[in-house]
Amino acid sequence: MTDSPRRGRLFVLSGPSGVGKSTVLARLRRDVPQLWYSVSATTRTPRPGETNGVNYFFVSADEFGRLVADQQMLEHAYFAGNHYGTPRGPVEEHLAAGQDVLLEIDVQGARQVRQAPGLGSEAVLVFLAPPSFDELIRRLVGRGTEDEAATAARLEAARDEMASQPEFDHTLVNTSVEDATAGLVALLAEPCSPAPADRT
Template sequence: MEFDKGLLIVLSGPSGVGKGTVCAALRNFMPELVYSVSATTRNKREGEREGINYFFKTKDEFEQMIEQDQLLEWAEYVDNYYGTPRGFVEATIDQGKDIILEIEVQGALQVKQKFPHGIFIFLAPPDLEELRNRIVGRGTETEETINNRMDVAKEEIELMDNYNYVVVNDQVAHACESIRAIVTAEHLKKERQIAKYRKWLREV
């Protein structure tokens, strides 16, 4: 781990939790972050731009990227490939800039194998707290509903164990503030600070 590099930040969580909405809000809230651009084989939609929304690839090109280990993570959804090009991410952190990836849970696990020192943030639905309030506070749910929800909750909790931080997406603005605090704190960790000072002393 080199401490003059930027941070690799992964924002992930169960599907439907609002990762995209939070990441879109972060672009205004944290313009100092670089936002990773995915590669995809799906067709370009009206208004989408190459290198801004996606890097648009043919199926052959994408499969070549997989073979040449040019993707930090990838998956196939509805007959199309989606993935995170490694080159852009590495170039960004090498320049000392922080980059954020908004990806699915399976992709986050892939990235973790390649960047174990990344900052992995699990975006959690506020359901768990709601669940508790409903059960503890009112007791109006059927036992089956409660059990189903409990099972989903338990699975989500097990997933969290792969991450460094858990941010509850109760309100988008609140989630953004939490993410900013995490990024700020990570930069203040003594390992990074000491490395920075030592580098200066060497330069003097």
Template sequence: MPDTRRGLLIILSSPSGAGKSTLAQRLTAWDPTLAFSVSATTRPPRPGETDGRDYRFVDDAAFKAMVSDGEMLEHAHVFGNFYGSPRGPVEQAIGAGKDVLFDIDWQGAQQIRNSALAAHTLSIFLLPPSIHELRRRLESRAKDAPETIAGRMQKSWDEISHWDGYDYVLVNEDLHDTEDRLTSIITAARLRRVQQPGLNAHVRRLQQEFEEST
């Protein structure tokens, strides 16, 4: 059997606080070969964040130049800052058979699904079990000011309203259960016909063997 595989673009989206960042970290622990897409952003670094590891921090002019030069696979303006996924590292990774994990919103997901790489995209949306639980999770992080939390809650329904544009939708009520379902989905998606470029050659060999044996 052919052992080559084309990489997947794995998109995780959710309203803020529904668990996508935590689950993205768990997925990279489950499979260390997953390449996490390092987004470019115009927002300033938070304490403990490192340029090139957490984000690629750029100013507005540099970001807009990357967009105009076609260097962004997707980009969006969120909470007053620009975010985007540089195209080059993603194309190199999937061409080498490595999956790339995206922690992005519905706008970025839509752009990737409409790109030339759409056939190799796996999109998953995470829903909270309730709006009350979503607010509780945001407040329990103790990272944001009350007005920031209010803004995130206001934006949450806009995010949720795009749930039906994804391949899979999971209600993240229990992290362990959601992680198990995510890994099952990814394992199956890796076996899609389009992800296995060696299948055509394998089938041709089978055909040749069949013709030679008859």
């Protein structure tokens, strides 16, 4: 056994809006505190209870544009009037130091990570799916964090995102926070090779 650190593993958790990614991530933080959780940057305004640097880095559109222009974003997307993205530097630093990293991002972002030079081939992509599309609608409408137009946009995008499941290495169905978290914990404990796309 060597004292030099192994390279960390990069995990990407994705899925449609309203599927419960943030809730599962909060439980995973409690159960796997040694995992490094990347914080995304966004140009949207904070929701009640959100903290800058914890939930997101809330930045201006100009600052976000500078980060993209300087190639400091691992992935980025524009959705429902706002920009979202993952700062590249911290992810690469933690992987090089031997720490496993988890990104919680949308499907567009997951695709960009898969194509990222030097990182995409090692990323393990995990799709969090709802028990049904009707249940996803109920969750999205019920959370009441956005106006009707924004909710409709998310539902339209979710139909396309649900069709992307075959692109991911694993699919977990979020029937409960406990079961989804347990599934993620099991994946984190597996050998570092991505699984075949049809594996659940």
